[in-house]
Amino acid sequence: MKLGIVGLPNVGKSTLFNAITKAGIEAANYPFATIEPNIGVVSVPDERLDHLEKLYNSKKKVFAHVEFYDIAGLVKGASQGEGLGNKFLSHIREVEAIIHVVRCFENDNIVHVEGSVDPLRDIETINLELIFSDLETLEKRMDKAMKLKRSGDKTAQAEYDLMERIKAHLEAGKPVRTLEATEEEKEVIRGLFLLTSKDVLYAANISEEDLMSGEENEMVKKVKEHAANEHSGLVTICARLEEELSGLEEDEKVEMLAEYGIMETGLDRLIKESYRLLGLMSFLTAGPQEVRAWTIKVGTKAPVAAGKIHSDIQRGFIRAEVISYDALMESGSEAHAKEKGLYRIEGKEYIMREGDVVNFRFNV
Numbered sequence: 100m101k102l103g104i105v106g107l108p109n110v111g112k113s114t115l116f117n118a119i120t121k122a123g124i125e126a127a128n129y130p131f132a133t134i135e136p137n138i139g140v141v142s143v144p145d146e147r148l149d150h151l152e153k154l155y156n157s158k159k160k161v162f163a164h165v166e167f168y169d170i171a172g173l174v175k176g177a178s179q180g181e182g183l184g185n186k187f188l189s190h191i192r193e194v195e196a197i198i199h200v201v202r203c204f205e206n207d208n209i210v211h212v213e214g215s216v217d218p219l220r221d222i223e224t225i226n227l228e229l230i231f232s233d234l235e236t237l238e239k240r241m242d243k244a245m246k247l248k249r250s251g252d253k254t255a256q257a258e259y260d261l262m263e264r265i266k267a268h269l270e271a272g273k274p275v276r277t278l279e280a281t282e283e284e285k286e287v288i289r290g291l292f293l294l295t296s297k298d299v300l301y302a303a304n305i306s307e308e309d310l311m312s313g314e315e316n317e318m319v320k321k322v323k324e325h326a327a328n329e330h331s332g333l334v335t336i337c338a339r340l341e342e343e344l345s346g347l348e349e350d351e352k353v354e355m356l357a358e359y360g361i362m363e364t365g366l367d368r369l370i371k372e373s374y375r376l377l378g379l380m381s382f383l384t385a386g387p388q389e390v391r392a393w394t395i396k397v398g399t400k401a402p403v404a405a406g407k408i409h410s411d412i413q414r415g416f417i418r419a420e421v422i423s424y425d426a427l428m429e430s431g432s433e434a435h436a437k438e439k440g441l442y443r444i445e446g447k448e449y450i451m452r453e454g455d456v457v458n459f460r461f462n463v
């Protein structure tokens with residue numbers, strides 16, 4: 100999963116990103132790609148893997164992971180090429196969802212680029228830049244569609260009409276993700292790669308005092324309402340505390356969280372909420388060599404899930420041997436679970452469930 104962090108200057112993006120890289124996987128332990136300086140990779144917390152590791156006495160434990168892209172430099176005027184604006188906008192195209200950091204803490208020593216702290220105005224500033232950029236993208240696509248339409252292409256006609264609707268929506272200052280559309284239309288919209296069609300998770304950055312008191316300040320309330328109106332997610336974090344936490348050992352971390360009266364780090368909540376927002380879930384594989392969590396979309400069928408592990412397994416898919424994590428743990432071992440007949444044999448049409456522990460059978 101790829102998430103991009105955006106927000107105005109001085110809202111706490113770098114502080115959050117530092118927390119992520121400090122808490123993150125070392126580049127050397129990340130087998131998937133080279134990590135660039137603006138990418139932080141963290142494990143998705145999952146204590147089921149710890150238990151499975153013990154059950155199987157596994158050599159290796161591999162968590163699912165999230166890549167955070169630091170997309171700094173998005174300022175007012177970015178879509179007009181102000182600063183390095185356009186380059187940063189293009190980074191947003193690569194991510195699956197946007198984490199929009201909003202400043203919800205007062206501090207006279209920390210300058211706000213607009214002179215005062217006002218989260219809704221800040222959200223609008225960033226959203227407008229993204230909207231401008233989308234309008235530009237859309238106009239180019241409309242020119243092309245217009246030519247096809249003239250040559251009598253029926254699909255082009257329908258697409259053109261949809262694009263006109265999108266354009267009007269954007270011109271009214273609204274992000275594409277709030278446009279009502281049928282499943283078919285959504286498919287077309289995905290193909291347009293518009294920035295404002297991506298899911299957004301607002302990260303309201305609050306002060307240590309507010310975090311400690313547990314009370315929602317007025318600014319957070321406004322952001323929450325805004326997020327709810329556009330069906331976006333919201334997580335409150337204290338970026339500065341996250342940065343401190345990420346430098347600590349596990350036991351010190353637990354102690355510090357307890358001091359603040361909270362159970363989970365903001366980073367963990369951010370990851371969980373992103374999963375929920377994007378409709379993601381995990382299935383597990385376990386054995387003496389390795390226990391591992393894999394990320395899939397809710398509703399994924401067994402062969403596609405198998406393809407996450409290797410395309411050969413998807414191609415040669417025969418069946419899946421499945422047990423729920425809970426049933427496996429209750430049985431005490433794989434052998435016991437098998438004796439009790441708790442493993443199910445599932446075929447090509449099986450829809451994966453959260454926490455399935457799976458063994459795929461396939462032809463090579």
Ligand code: GDP
Pocket residue numbers: 106107108109110111112113114115204206209304305306307336337338339340
């Ligand atoms: P960026 O420009 O969005 O990357 O913002 P920074 O991460 O550099 O933060 C700007 C300033 O706000 C820095 O002085 C941070 O220490 C401060 N800051 C960021 N997050 C918090 C927070 O949660 N609480 C407090 N009190 N200050 C914060």
